[in-house]
Amino acid sequence: MSTQRVVGQTAAAGFQIGVRRTLSLPQEEAWALLLSPQGRKLWLGEITNVEFSKGSTFETVEGHCGEFRVVKPLEQLRLIWQPAGWLDASTLQIxxxxxxxxxxxxxxxxxxxxxxxxxxxxxxxxxxxxxxxxQAMADNGFTS
Structure with a gap:
């Protein structure tokens, strides 16, 4: 007899979610948007200094903290991410x-x-x- 899981529930890692969208930007500009102060504020939070390199840690003004585990320029960021108020960290991959x-x-x-x-x-x-x-930033003419 198997235990039925709900949508997004994994066998070993709790719950997961994935969201994606295609932007009208070449990969280099999409990467620049993601890491720009305006772009990173959307997904990471308010932060003045952040180093996008493996092993770098961060803490935002809002109290979100974490550590970059994988940084592949133009392709991927993987980090441990713990928003303020959460008891446990999650894994975020972009x-x-x-x-x-x-x-x-x-x-x-x-x-x-x-x-x-x-x-x-x-x-x-x-x-x-x-x-x-x-998407709104890209549509409004973001340039790196």
């Missing part, structure tokens, strides 16, 4: 995926090790809002 259409890049947010289905839904809405914000 990928930039080239598309078959020139000048477009798919941005993907994947978060795992979430506590429960309710937190998964909250984070789904959060990442959808983040991507919508990035």
């Amino acid at each position: 990928r930039l995926l080239p598309t078959a259409h020139a000048g477009k890049t798919t941005i993907s947010f994947h978060q795992e090790k979430l506590d429960n289905a309710e937190r998964r839904e909250v984070m789904k809405t959060h990442w959808e809002d983040v991507i919508a914000g990035l």
Whole structure:
């Protein structure tokens, strides 16, 4: 007899969520947008100094903290991310995926090790809002 899981529940890592959207930016510009002060404020929080390198730690004005585990320029960020008020950290992966259409890049947010289905839904809405914000910046002529 197997235990039935709900949407987003994994066998070993709690709950997960993935959100993606294609932006009308080439990969280099999408990467620059993601790491720009305005872009990173959307997904990381308010932070003045942050080093995007493996092993670098951070803490935002809001109290979010974490550590970068993987940094592949133009392609991927993987980090341990613990928002203020959370008892446990989660794993956040951001990928930039080239598309078959020139000048477009798919941005993907994947978060795992979430506590429960309710937190998964909250984070789904959060990442959808983040991507919508990035899309708005791209549509309004962001240049690196």
